[in-house]
Amino acid sequence: MEIYTSVAYVVTVLCSVATSSAKESVHRARESHSNAGFNGQMEGSHHLHWCGNVSYKVSGSSCCNGNITLGLSQLVADCCGSVAYNPLNEICCNGSILTRSSTYAKCCGKDMYLTTTHVCCGKNNIFQWKENHSCCGEKTYDETIHCCCSNPTPVVKHKNETCCLKAKDHDKKTEHQPGSPPTRPLPILSDLICGSETYNPHKQMCCSGNLYKASALTKCCGGDAYTLSDDNVLCCNGILHLNVPEQSECVGGVIYTPANTTCQMSTRPRLGEHCCGGQTFNPRTHICCNGHSHNKMNGHFCCGSEVYDHHNQFLKCCSGHLYNLTHLSGKAECCGNLLLQNNKKICCSSSTNSIMYETKPNHHCCGHYYYNTSLWSCCAERLKPTPKPNSLRAEYRLKPLRDLIPEMCNKTVFFGKVESVALENDMRHVLLKVVWQVNMKSEKVIKDPWLHVSLDHCSFPATDNGKTYLWEKNHNGKPVLLSQPVDLTADIYMLYYVCYQKKG
Structure with a gap:
């Protein structure tokens, strides 16, 4: 296997040492991040949350007034009393869920x-x-x-x-007089979306799905917000830390204090040791996964706080959740942090979310939304209230890079960064910069680091400027988009490591 790069880019990551302490408390200046009736916490789709006294995952269920609705993610649902529903295809009128006959x-x-x-x-x-x-x-x-x-x-x-x-x-013309039921705008067209709420960016700011009052000095730190003038506050790798000593610094996910005590200011590391949660570890013999140290003999990759061996075909990591496939029959694939193994369900994904739905006739994916084709049309993962029966749609979805390994080891693929995008008629013209190429067949080496790609605008997923994706050149020499945006350190290292071992 040969490795080519058009930039001076060297992967030296042998293991990821990312340490963050548990939050003692966070700023909760949130305004309107409470969907009508939702009373389950929504700070992240990858973790368990509580609906009354019952735990659930917002990626696969919803909590409405203390009751759980299975099979519909809270990330795309609204509440109608104590039952969740999909506002794209349904409407709630006086506590009854009706099938939407039109987007109007x-x-x-x-x-x-x-x-x-x-x-x-x-x-x-x-x-x-x-x-x-x-x-x-x-x-x-x-x-x-x-x-x-x-x-x-x-x-x-x-x-x-x-x-x-x-x-x-x-006397003004209006279709809604005082007393008419309020309506919630659907997340389409030019509205800015935060979680499942629309918001005004001039008055509010969105931090990982949570709304806060916007100001020039307010910044996001993961799903929390803080003010630059706040004392003893430090944002480290998307985690907001409070009550830290002055002049503290964040280095590699670890808080370093003036007294040079690290690991959440509780343990002094010995020579050659690094921080892992509240303890230290030796990266030559151990691996740190979300603050938990594991012996490298048990595996070389993290899945959440666990470690696993990628050679084990019965283990599958889905967004930080490790699944054992020993007792499962048939092919299983990831849908966010859930495992999709039922042909009666479908996974709709975008660069921000992966949502599982029960399959329905005449319904298709548009990003992570599942829409009724008689109500909506989809173009480049954007919904429009103008159904087009004969419109083209993507027959595949972009997947996280981990879901494509080791299949990609048998192909000539490359990481291409989107430098600019231009629209002409129905075609989207993308200028790519090849930042890293994994080549299994020497006759297909990409010599020019600049590539021009033309895609059907509506039927292909959206591509964002500045983001890097995994691409493959097909038999006609045309680049084909394969993955969701990738991490240029962890993802490249993982692909290289797995494929190199596979070749050896």
Whole structure:
């Protein structure tokens, strides 16, 4: 196996020593990160959370008013009373979940109506839309002949009435009068999304799915926020540490203090030892996984806080969760931190989330959303309320690099960084810079570090500027996108290490 690089990039990582202490406390200045009815913690999809007295994973279940709904991730669900539902394809009206007939469907009391053809007056009265007609309390009226007066309840009067002249400035056309059920905007189009909430970036900031008040001095640290003027606060590898001594520094995930005590300021390391959680370890003989030290004899790779041997075909690591496949039949693959082994389920994934859904007819993935093709269309992992029956869609999904190893060891692949993207008609033109190539067949060496790739814009997943992906050149010499964005240290090392051993 030959390794080629177009930049002076050397992988020297033999093991990842990343240490972080448990949070003593965090800043909880969150504003509106409580989806209607959600009362389970949502600080990360890879860990267990609590719904009342029962633990659950938000990547595969939802918590609504203390009740768990299985099979639908809280990351894409809303609550209708005590039951979770998918707001893309369903709507909740007065506690009842209805199948959405259109993206323009809204609630009027317990019934659903289309805002393009009808109006809702008051709390539950639906009328067919007519030109120059508006709501007045529970009724509609013709604005060319009448007006709506409040005295004190809304009443329709002839335009010559005295109250009509006073009400003229206040009589506005609207399909939703006071008292109509509030509607929550769907996460589509130009709305900025934080978790499952829309937000105004001028007033709020999003930190890993959590909303905070925005200010020039407020910064994100993982899912928490802190102010630069805060004393004794240090952000280290996405973990917010409080009450640290002044002039402390974060080096390689470890907090170093002026007194040179490390490992959460409780243990002094001996010569040649590094920190692992609250203790020290020797990286020549042990490996540190999320603060837990393991003997290297048991494996060379971490999966969460556990260590495993990648040669063991019965072990599979899914986003930090280690699964034993000994008692499973058939092929199993990762869907985020869950294991997908049922053909009645499907995994929809984007660069931010992987969500498992129960399969339904005429439904397809759009990023990590699962949508009804009669309601929505998908273009480059973005939903639009304009269904297109004959539109192209991607028949595959991008996977994390770990899910592609060791299959990639038999192919000529390369890591390409997206330098820029341009759109022309229906084609997305991507300028790639080859930063690392793993070559198994010398006749396919990529000599030019700059590659121009043309993709069908809508049917291919979105590619972001500045991010690096794993690519393969097919038999026609055209680069094919394979993976989600990769980590240029851990991912390259893992691919090199596994493939090198496989070749040997």
